[in-house]
Amino acid sequence: MLGCRRHARLLDKSRDAELSTREALFLANHESRCERCAALAEADWGLSVLREQAFPEDLELSPQFTANVVAMVRVDRGRERVSYWAPAMVGATVAAIAVMVMLQLFSRANAPAFTNSPVGEARLDRSAEPPAFPNLDRSSDHK
Amino acid sequence: MFGTRAVVNPVSDTLSDDLHWLERCRQGDDAAVTYLVNKHRNRLVRTAANILRDRFEAEDVAQDAFLKAFRELHRLRDDRAFASFLYRICVRLCMDRLRSKRAEPAEFDGVESSDGPQIETRIVVEELLETLTPELRMTLVLREMEQLSYEEVAEIMHVPIGTVRSRLHTARERFRHLWLDANKETA
Known part of the structure; x- marks a missing residue:
């Protein structure tokens, strides 16, 4: 029907602001002629019900609410600190390992060659006198 | 019909002392965190x-x-925009929850409750809201229930004011139709 769109627009406007007398009259006239728009205007009450269903301002919260948030923030900061220092720690570890490997390689390069089969031979000379060991037996001294 | 609630304004309701507490908060002060949480928690949870x-x-x-x-x-x-920054994050998180929850539309299978018509109405309202898309629902709730101005809704939802107007118009129209259908079925 003619005017339905205007009716919808004015119905919407009426929720945000006061309508002029002319606008209010148009709504009333149109609703008397258009059954569908009259039903919608009646359903506008549903939006008022919606507003009434809002939770109260002084909504009761769990007593631990603030403590929980503070604890969560503290844990998060700790994590952040770890993640902040983690790259530096990894870098330092890699550098330390590299230094150790370098030292190891350097000390090996200067060390005498090590082998399980040395060049040369060892002989036992049985003709030589056995080495003289010092006499540690002090009891003979007293006699 | 309804004016914008003058007292509650999360966007411009930031007090200058927030600046001091925010600075302390950045330095890792737990007392500052506690203060800011206590200050904003009721409004945010609501x-x-x-x-x-x-x-x-x-x-x-x-x-x-x-x-x-x-x-x-x-x-x-x-720092003066901390409140709107906080509300924007909260609204975005709510939107994410709504999107992940929104599986199938609610059906009106004749609400029956022994706790009286008020509970019944509440259930109907909740079911109607569930049928709206998260964007429409959010706009409707922020305007109708939270009674924020169009500018505030636009700022919190991070959309142009024209988008708020058109979404609100669509949401209201859809809600009226759904309300009619729900009342027909429960009658």
């Missing part, structure tokens, strides 16, 4: 509860919003 229609879930979302806000405090260019 907003989340109105959007999600579940006060326990709302508390979870509000806690997450606080955590995220404190984590991203370095992104806040103007």
Whole structure:
């Protein structure tokens, strides 16, 4: 029907602001002629019900609410600190390992060659006198 | 018919002492965190509860919003906008929850309750809200339940004011139709 769109627009406007007398009259006239728009205007009450269903301002919260948030923030900061220092720690570890490997390689390069089969031979000379060991037996001294 | 609530304005309701506490908060002061949480928690939980229609879930979302806000405090260019920054995070988290929850539309299978018509009405309202898309539902709740101005809704939802107008018009129209259908079926 003619005017339905205007009716919808004015119905919407009426929720945000006061309508002029002319606008209010148009709504009333149109609703008397258009059954569908009259039903919608009646359903506008549903939006008022919606507003009434809002939770109260002084909504009761769990007593631990603030403590929980503070604890969560503290844990998060700790994590952040770890993640902040983690790259530096990894870098330092890699550098330390590299230094150790370098030292190891350097000390090996200067060390005498090590082998399980040395060049040369060892002989036992049985003709030589056995080495003289010092006499540690002090009891003979007293006699 | 309804004027915008003058007292509650999360966007411009930032007090200058927030600046001092935010600075302390950046330095890792727990007392500052406590102060800011205590100051904003009721309003934040209420907003989340109105959007999600579940006060326990709302508390979870509000806690997450606080955590995220404190984590991203370095992104806040103007400390005076902390409240709207916080509400924007909360609304975004609510939107994410709504999107993940929205599986199938609710059906009106004749609401029956022994607790009287008030509970019945509440259930109908919640079911109607569930049928709306998260964007429409959010706009409707922020305007009708939270009674925020169009500018505030636009700022919190991070959309142009024209988008708020058109979404609100669509949401209201759809809600009226759904309300009619629900009343026909329960009658």
